[in-house]
Amino acid sequence: MQIRIDSKTLKSALGIDDKAAQEKINQTKIVKIEEALIVPKHQKGGLTVEEPTNRRDGVLAIYLLDEGSVTITPLAFDLKAGKFRQSEPDAEPAASASTNLQADPGRGFELALQINSRAALEAFLKYHPDGLYADLARAKLETMPS
Known part of the structure; x- marks a missing residue:
């Protein structure tokens, strides 16, 4: 399953504004899902990653990482609902x-x-x-x- 992370997603999940959300997306070089490190596909206004676990329910811990592999922000993705949980x-x-x-x-x-x-x-x-x-x-x- 592909997971899309864009400004709208980050605004909703983290309660931040457009500028802050876009900055986090632009800084993201690696996405960590569970223990897998994934290079995201940057697309207009966001990024997409392939969910590596093939689970159908539960919560995925997703971390946006910068070029030094430092966490920019953690996210929680509800697999059953197919959406990010709000902070x-x-x-x-x-x-x-x-x-x-x-x-x-x-x-x-x-x-x-x-x-x-x-x-x-x-x-x-x-x-x-x-x-x-x-x-x-x-x-x-x-x-x-x-």
């Missing part, structure tokens, strides 16, 4: 997200990925059970051995 911020973010990992789900998720263990992802989900990053954490857990 859902925590209900009550704390004032100092930069120093409080519980207040910044994106930072907490990135650290859990760096640790690369089931325990780290499960701990992340304890504090952030809902939203985009929770969906991505669950998708990552599905790919890890028990």
